[in-house]
Amino acid sequence: MNVPMSGTVAAERPREGAVTALPSLRADMLLVHAPAFFDFRNRRDIYFPFLGTSGDVPITPLYEYFPVGFKTLQRFLGDRGHDVKILNLSSVLLRHPEVDFDRIVEALDTPLVGIDLHWMIHVQGSLAVAKRIKALRPDIAIVFGGISSTYYALELIQYPFVDMVMRGYDTHEPMAELLTAIGAGRAPEGIANLVWKERGVIRENIFSHKPDSFACGIDWARQPDDPGSGGGAMPIHEILSTQNAGCAYNCGWCGGSREAFRRIFKRHRTMARKPLHEIDFEFQTIKRIPGVNSYHFYSVGSYNESPSGMRRFLDHVGDAGLKSVSYEQFHLTRDDILQQMARTNRRTVITLSPESHDPVVAKLAGRGVYTNAEMEAWLEKALEYGIYQIDIWYFVGMPEQGPESVQATVDYCAHLLRKFKGKNVNPMICPMIPFLDPASTFFEYPDQHGYRVFHRTAEQHRRGMESASILNRINYETKWLSRQQLVEVGFDAVRQLMELKGAMSALPRVCVTDYNRRIDDALDFIPVVHEADCLTDPVARARALDALGDEILKRNNMVLFGGVMNQAYPLNRSIGGRWFDEMGWNDEQLTAARTVTGATAR
Numbered sequence: 001m002n003v004p005m006s007g008t009v010a011a012e013r014p015r016e017g018a019v020t021a022l023p024s025l026r027a028d029m030l031l032v033h034a035p036a037f038f039d040f041r042n043r044r045d046i047y048f049p050f051l052g053t054s055g056d057v058p059i060t061p062l063y064e065y066f067p068v069g070f071k072t073l074q075r076f077l078g079d080r081g082h083d084v085k086i087l088n089l090s091s092v093l094l095r096h097p098e099v100d101f102d103r104i105v106e107a108l109d110t111p112l113v114g115i116d117l118h119w120m121i122h123v124q125g126s127l128a129v130a131k132r133i134k135a136l137r138p139d140i141a142i143v144f145g146g147i148s149s150t151y152y153a154l155e156l157i158q159y160p161f162v163d164m165v166m167r168g169y170d171t172h173e174p175m176a177e178l179l180t181a182i183g184a185g186r187a188p189e190g191i192a193n194l195v196w197k198e199r200g201v202i203r204e205n206i207f208s209h210k211p212d213s214f215a216c217g218i219d220w221a222r223q224p225d226d227p228g229s230g231g232g233a234m235p236i237h238e239i240l241s242t243q244n245a246g247c248a249y250n251c252g253w254c255g256g257s258r259e260a261f262r263r264i265f266k267r268h269r270t271m272a273r274k275p276l277h278e279i280d281f282e283f284q285t286i287k288r289i290p291g292v293n294s295y296h297f298y299s300v301g302s303y304n305e306s307p308s309g310m311r312r313f314l315d316h317v318g319d320a321g322l323k324s325v326s327y328e329q330f331h332l333t334r335d336d337i338l339q340q341m342a343r344t345n346r347r348t349v350i351t352l353s354p355e356s357h358d359p360v361v362a363k364l365a366g367r368g369v370y371t372n373a374e375m376e377a378w379l380e381k382a383l384e385y386g387i388y389q390i391d392i393w394y395f396v397g398m399p400e401q402g403p404e405s406v407q408a409t410v411d412y413c414a415h416l417l418r419k420f421k422g423k424n425v426n427p428m429i430c431p432m433i434p435f436l437d438p439a440s441t442f443f444e445y446p447d448q449h450g451y452r453v454f455h456r457t458a459e460q461h462r463r464g465m466e467s468a469s470i471l472n473r474i475n476y477e478t479k480w481l482s483r484q485q486l487v488e489v490g491f492d493a494v495r496q497l498m499e500l501k502g503a504m505s506a507l508p509r510v511c512v513t514d515y516n517r518r519i520d521d522a523l524d525f526i527p528v529v530h531e532a533d534c535l536t537d538p539v540a541r542a543r544a545l546d547a548l549g550d551e552i553l554k555r556n557n558m559v560l561f562g563g564v565m566n567q568a569y570p571l572n573r574s575i576g577g578r579w580f581d582e583m584g585w586n587d588e589q590l591t592a593a594r595t596v597t598g599a600t601a602r
C-alpha cells in the first residue's frame with residue numbers, strides 16, 4: 001500500500017459553475033458517513049417511497065445516523081494528539097442538495113478518510129462515495145469500518161478503491177496505531193484487526209484486538225450547530241447511549257444477536273461493556289449540553305444491563321436534568337427498577353418489543369418471554385408507578401407470520417389502544433425492510449427458518465440497492481410473506497394503526513390523514529415502478545423508467561429533503577442540529593458553495 005504522508009495539501013482545482021470554493025477541511029482522519037444511496041439527488045430512475053425505512057427513528061431513507069463510535073473514535077484519538085473530524089454526508093446532501101460532491105472532495109486536506117459500513121443499508125452509498133473520492137483524490141487512503149465492514153472485510157478489500165478495512169467492535173487502539181503509522185509514513189504492518197493492501201496484494205493482519213471492555217465515553221457537551229429553518233421548526237434534540245457492544249439475547253433476525261456477534265467478531269463472549277468511569281464521563285458531558293433540559297435521551301440496549309448496573313445508570317440519568325428518557329427493555333421491567341425509572345425522570349418512556357401478539361411468532365422471533373395478559377397487567381402497574389409512556393413495537397417479516405397474523409396483531413393493537421385510551425400506551429408496527437441483517441441466524445440458515453435470501457454478498461447487496469423498485473432492493477422473503485407482501489401487508493398495517501390512533505385521538509386527525517395519504521400513494525406507485533424495473537430487456541426497462549421519471553422525482557423530493565417524519569412523530573421536523581448532523585462546514589459556507597447549475601446527478 002502507498003501510505004500517504006500526513007499534511008497532504010488539498011488540490012485547488014476550481015470547477016465550472018461553482019460559486020465559492022469550500023474552505024479546506026483539514027484533519028489527520030476524516031470520518032465520513034455516506035447516505036444509504038449515492039447519488040440520490042435528482043434521480044429519476046430509483047424510487048424512495050415514503051415509509052421505505054422501518055420507521056422507528058427520525059431519519060430519511062438515506063439513514064443519517066452515523067455510528068456512535070465516530071464520536072468515541074474522535075475523542076480517543078483526539079486525546080492522543082490526532083485531529084479527527086466527522087462529516088455526515090447524508091445530512092449535508094439533504095440540506096444542501098446543490099452542493100457538488102466533487103467540490104467537497106477537492107476541499108479535503110487529509111491523508112485518510114474513514115467510511116462506515118456499519119449498517120448494511122449503506123452498502124451502495126459507502127462504496128460509491130469511496131469510489132468517487134479515490135477517483136478524484138488518489139492521494140487519500142480509504143479505510144472502512146463497522147459491523148458490516150467486519151463481516152464482509154475480505155470481500156470489501158477487493159474493491160480497488162478500498163485501501164483498508166478495520167475490523168472489530170472496538171477499534172480505538174488499532175486506529176491510534178494506524179494514524180501514528182500513517183503520520184510516520186510507515187506501512188501498517190502488524191496493526192491488529194486490519195486488512196490492507198501492499199502493492200495490490202491483500203494482507204490480513206491478525207484479528208486479535210477484542211477487549212472485554214468497549215469504547216470510551218462520548219463527549220456530548222458540544223452539539224452541532226442548529227441552522228434551524230426559520231423558527232417554526234421542531235428541533236430534534238436527542239442524544240443516545242449504548243453501554244455495551246454485543247447482546248445477551250439471540251433473536252434470529254438480528255445481526256447483533258449473540259450468535260451473530262460470534263460470527264462477525266470471532267469472539268466467544270458476546271458482550272463487551274463500557275467501563276464505569278467512561279459512563280461517568282459521558283454523563284458529566286451531558287450535564288454541560290446547553291439547554292440539556294430540552295433533550296431526549298435514548299438509552300439503546302438497556303436490556304443488557306444487570307439490575308445493579310441499571311440502578312447505577314438510573315442515578316446518572318436522574319442527575320442529568322434531561323427533558324425525557326426512553327429505555328429499551330427485553331423483559332417486563334421489575335418493580336424496583338420501574339419505580340426508580342419513574343422517580344428519575346417525569347417523562348420516562350419504556351420501549352417493549354414483543355414483535356407479535358401471537359406467542360408462537362413472538363417466540364420464533366426470539367421474544368415471547370411474557371404473555372399478552374402479563375404485559376397488560378404490567379402496563380397498568382407501570383403507569384401507576386408514574387411511567388409516562390410505553391411504546392410497544394411489533395415487527396413484520398418473522399417466521400410463521402402470514403398476512404392474517406399481521407392483521408391479528410393490528411387487531412390486538414386496537415384492543416390495547418382502547419383499553420389504555422388516554423394513557424400514552426403507543427403500539428407501533430414496522431415491516432423489516434429492506435434487509436434481513438447479514439450474519440443473523442435467519443440470514444445464515446434461511447432454509448431452516450423458512451426464509452429465502454436474495455442478496456448474499458456485499459456486491460449483490462450493492463447491486464440490489466441500485467434497483468429502481470424497493471421490492472427488488474429487499475434482500476429476503478419468508479415462506480409466509482413474499483417481498484411484495486412484506487411491503488403491502490406491512491404498510492397496510494401501519495396505515496390501519498395510524499387510522500386507529502386518529503380515531504381514538506391518540507394522534508391529531510390531520511397528521512393521520514396526511515401520513516396515510518402518503519402511504520396510499522406509495523402503495524399505488526410501488527407496483528408501477530416495480531413492473532418497469534422487472535423488464536428484462538434493458539432498453540425497454542430504461543424507456544419505461546424514463547417515462548416514470550417525473551413522477552419518481554416528484555415523490556423522492558417529498559421524502560429526501562431537509563425534514564423527517566416517522567411513526568412515533570408523524571410531523572415533518574427539520575434536520576440540522578441533531579447530534580449526528582456534523583456537516584464539516586457551516587451553513588453559510590455550504591450555501592455559498594452551491595453550484596449555479598443546480599444539483600449534480602450522476
Ligand code: B12
Nearest residue numbers: 063064065067068069114115119120145146170171255256
Ligand atoms: C445502538 C444501535 C442503534 C442505534 C444507533 C446508534 C449509533 N448511532 O451508533 C439506533 C437505534 C439509532 C440504530 C439504528 C439502526 N440500526 Co441499529 N443497532 C444498535 C445496536 C443495538 C448496538 C450497536 C452497537 O453496539 N454499537 C457499538 C459498536 C459495535 O459500534 P460503535 O461503537 O458505534 O463503532 C465502533 C465499531 O463498530 C467501529 N466502527 C464503526 N464504524 C466505523 C468506521 C470506521 C472508518 C472505523 C475505522 C471503525 C468503525 O469502530 C467504532 C469504535 O470502536 C445494534 C445491535 C447489537 N447488539 O449490536 C443494532 C444494529 C447495529 N442496528 C441495525 C440496524 C439494521 C439498524 C437500522 C438500519 C434499523 C432501521 N431499519 O432503521 C438503523 C440504521 C440507522 C442509520 N444509519 O441511520 C443492525 C445492523 C445489521 C447490519 N449489519 O446491517 C444491528 C446489528 C441489529 C439490529 N437489527 O438492530 N441502531
